[in-house]
Amino acid sequence: MDHYTLLNFKDCVSKGGHLTPIEEQIDVPFQIKRVYYITGVAQAAERGCHAHKNLQQVLICLNGSISIRIKAPNKEEIVTLNNPSAGLYIGPLVWSELFDFTKGSVLLVVASEHYSANDYIADYNLYLTEAQAAFQEHQNTDP
Amino acid sequence: MDHYTLLNFKDCVSKGGHLTPIEEQIDVPFQIKRVYYITGVAQAAERGCHAHKNLQQVLICLNGSISIRIKAPNKEEIVTLNNPSAGLYIGPLVWSELFDFTKGSVLLVVASEHYSANDYIADYNLYLTEAQAAFQEHQNTDP
Numbered sequence: 001m002d003h004y005t006l007l008n009f010k011d012c013v014s015k016g017g018h019l020t021p022i023e024e025q026i027d028v029p030f031q032i033k034r035v036y037y038i039t040g041v042a043q044a045a046e047r048g049c050h051a052h053k054n055l056q057q058v059l060i061c062l063n064g065s066i067s068i069r070i071k072a073p074n075k076e077e078i079v080t081l082n083n084p085s086a087g088l089y090i091g092p093l094v095w096s097e098l099f100d101f102t103k104g105s106v107l108l109v110v111a112s113e114h115y116s117a118n119d120y121i122a123d124y125n126l127y128l129t130e131a132q133a134a135f136q137e138h139q140n141t142d143p
Numbered sequence: 144m145d146h147y148t149l150l151n152f153k154d155c156v157s158k159g160g161h162l163t164p165i166e167e168q169i170d171v172p173f174q175i176k177r178v179y180y181i182t183g184v185a186q187a188a189e190r191g192c193h194a195h196k197n198l199q200q201v202l203i204c205l206n207g208s209i210s211i212r213i214k215a216p217n218k219e220e221i222v223t224l225n226n227p228s229a230g231l232y233i234g235p236l237v238w239s240e241l242f243d244f245t246k247g248s249v250l251l252v253v254a255s256e257h258y259s260a261n262d263y264i265a266d267y268n269l270y271l272t273e274a275q276a277a278f279q280e281h282q283n284t285d286p
Contacts, residue, residue: 017184017244023177023198023257034166035253037205039227041160062180062249063206084182103159106205106249110178114166 001029003072003091003135007058020084022058022110028089030056030112036060038110041101046123048098051131056112058087064105071095073132081107093131095124126140144172146215146234146278149284150201154228165201165225165253171232173199173255180205184244191241193265194274199255201230207248214238216275224250236274238267 009027012019024032038047048068059068061081071076072094079120080100087110090096099106113119121127152170155162167175181190191211202211204224213220215237220274222231223243230253233239241250256262 003197015185016181016188016190018182019179020182021177021179021257021258024175026257031169032178034164035175035201036162036164037227037251038159039161039163039205045159047159050205060180062182062251063247104206104247108178108180108205108251114169115164123263 001089001091004070004094005089006079007087007089009060009085009087012041018084022087027041028058028087028110032110032112034111034112035109036111037106038098041105043101043103045101046097046099048096049092050120051127052119053093053121053130054092054113055116055119057090057093058110059090060084060087060108060110062106062108065100066098066105067100067127069097069099071097073128073135093121093127093134095127095131105139144232144234147213147237148232149222149275150230150232152228152230161227165203165230171201171230171253175251175255176254176257178252179254180249181241182249184248186244186246188244189240189242191239193263194236194270195262196240196264196273197235197256198259198262199235200233201253202233203227203230203251203253205249205251207245209241209245209248209250210243212242214240216271216278234273236264236270236277238270238274
């Protein structure tokens with residue numbers, strides 16, 4: 001699994017609208033222990049701005065549009081989510097910043113672990129040190 | 144646990160908007176194995192109109208407003224969801240019909256089991272027979 005990647009979910013369309021199912025270990029590569037959602041965000045606001053040590057998450061925009069700046073060592077990318085059948089998988093030690101929430105936007109996050117304050121890395125320099133060491137080790141052990 | 148009931152979730156408010164966490168076995172009374180969401184529904188459409196043999200679900204409206212007609216033996220109620228911090232728990236053998244989806248409405252469902260076509264009861268008369276028998280037994284074994 002990449003450190004972060006876009007996932008495409010099934011979109012079950014009928015005259016009754018769209019239904020998108022997300023089953024643990026099938027549509028996302030982990031057991032779902034928690035979900036959370038973010039609503040009512042002003043367009044100028046930023047959220048996120050941290051990484052996690054172990055948590056795996058999938059971010060899905062269910063209404064409107066939300067942009068996510070992803071940072072990993074030697075890599076930076078902006079992903080805009082505006083489609084309920086697309087999810088952004090974010091693994092451990094990937095820094096993310098959420099911005100450009102349109103009016104009425106809804107962000108759903110499906111998460112692999114219960115909430116743990118100890119799992120957060122909110123200092124960017126500390127993040128870079130830990131991520132560079134971990135990604136280097138990961139590269140060295142790849143076949 | 145009642146056959147169906149309203150749940151109130153934590154609403155973490157900040158200048159960055161609202162964040163609502165739902166942890167399995169804490170905020171909902173089951174392990175989360177699946178989530179699904181429904182979007183793009185025309186106001187005149189109806190969805191649901193079935194019960195489940197074993198599935199437990201919590202329905203949450205993340206944007207707009209959605210009404211749910213709940214039927215259990217000798218009981219019928221309409222619940223309107225329009226607040227992301229409210230969830231409607233629906234246990235086994237409760238019939239539900241979804242209607243009055245406002246434009247842009249988003250329904251999130253957190254579910255206790257993987258999808259199983261065998262778990263559905265889509266015939267109302269069959270539902271009534273099964274539910275009456277089960278609820279009667281439940282009543283008789285209550286302390």
